[in-house]
Amino acid sequence: MNDMNKAKLDYYVELIESKLAELTKSKPELQGQVIEAMEYSLQAGGKRLRPVLMLEFCRMCGVVKPEKFADIACSIELIHTFSLIHDDLPCMDNDDFRRGKPSCHKAFPENVALLAGDALNTLAFEVIANASLTGEISADKAVMLISVLARAVGTDGMIGGQVIDLKYENKELDIDTLNVLQTCKTGALIEAACVMGVILGGKLEAIPFAADYARAMGRAFQIVDDILDVTGTFEELGKPIGSDKEQHKNTYVSLLGLEKSEQIARQLTVQALGHLRFFDDNSFLTELTEDMLSRRS
Numbered sequence: 001m002n003d004m005n006k007a008k009l010d011y012y013v014e015l016i017e018s019k020l021a022e023l024t025k026s027k028p029e030l031q032g033q034v035i036e037a038m039e040y041s042l043q044a045g046g047k048r049l050r051p052v053l054m055l056e057f058c059r060m061c062g063v064v065k066p067e068k069f070a071d072i073a074c075s076i077e078l079i080h081t082f083s084l085i086h087d088d089l090p091c092m093d094n095d096d097f098r099r100g101k102p103s104c105h106k107a108f109p110e111n112v113a114l115l116a117g118d119a120l121n122t123l124a125f126e127v128i129a130n131a132s133l134t135g136e137i138s139a140d141k142a143v144m145l146i147s148v149l150a151r152a153v154g155t156d157g158m159i160g161g162q163v164i165d166l167k168y169e170n171k172e173l174d175i176d177t178l179n180v181l182q183t184c185k186t187g188a189l190i191e192a193a194c195v196m197g198v199i200l201g202g203k204l205e206a207i208p209f210a211a212d213y214a215r216a217m218g219r220a221f222q223i224v225d226d227i228l229d230v231t232g233t234f235e236e237l238g239k240p241i242g243s244d245k246e247q248h249k250n251t252y253v254s255l256l257g258l259e260k261s262e263q264i265a266r267q268l269t270v271q272a273l274g275h276l277r278f279f280d281d282n283s284f285l286t287e288l289t290e291d292m293l294s295r296r297s
Contacts, residue, residue: 079120085120148199
């Protein structure tokens with residue numbers, strides 16, 4: 001990534017980090033532990049890819065200062081973090097580490113971690129609603145954003161994908177079913193981030209192009225994740241390597257092999273870049289998308 005785009009990415013990430021910290025700064029004594037658990041997972045790091053995508057699509061759709069919507073961009077990161085807490089629970093993927101730190105249910109009691117995830121989920125929608133109540137966005141836009149985000153979380157999105165994932169543990173599935181699984185579990189939230197950015201920018205005719213970009217990029221992103229679970233290190237990923245194989249998870253690598261998976265990830269990245277041509281001044285997102293293909297974390 002060139003210096004100018006790297007500085008832009010750093011600016012977006014620092015902005016999101018700052019806004020996320022504000023959301024958990026109040027810790028009433030009686031509820032303090034669950035807020036500490038929320039904060040623990042929110043501040044564990046991460047690429048902040050989804051809020052960055054939201055802000056950048058907002059900018060490409062004509063908003064000169066997309067940073068004014070940083071609090072709304074945080075809503076997508078609140079949902080993402082909630083999903084990671086729940087995915088790591090013993091009743092789900094049973095992972096002890098996340099982003100190089102003990103998982104939330106290892107750092108806090110399991111019941112508190114569960115509730116922290118629930119609280120992050122509801123806080124996301126509170127943030128969007130409050131943006132409408134304060135006049136930051138219109139009520140119509142708030143309803144659209146909430147609708148898009150809720151669908152991405154529900155049975156047609158992230159939760160539905162997790163259900164399919166659990167259903168096929170220790171069973172081999174076909175590639176079409178795996179595509180549905182990952183489109184729901186990983187892709188839906190990435191698509192929501194891009195579409196929400198377009199809604200904030202008020203360029204609704206661009207929604208199909210943003211959605212098509214997100215579907216291609218989201219699947220490429222997941223394939224690279226599957227590849228890194230085989231080729232990466234704990235230091236790079238912040239979680240145990242080979243956990244998918246140990247848990248008998250269906251992945252692109254387990255179904256297609258490493259070489260074929262890498263080939264498909266490259267093809268999907270090219271497709272994603274093609275959909276960006278609809279948007280002016282897309283150099284930052286073009287470079288970010290290309291970098292996602294070669295990432296090591």
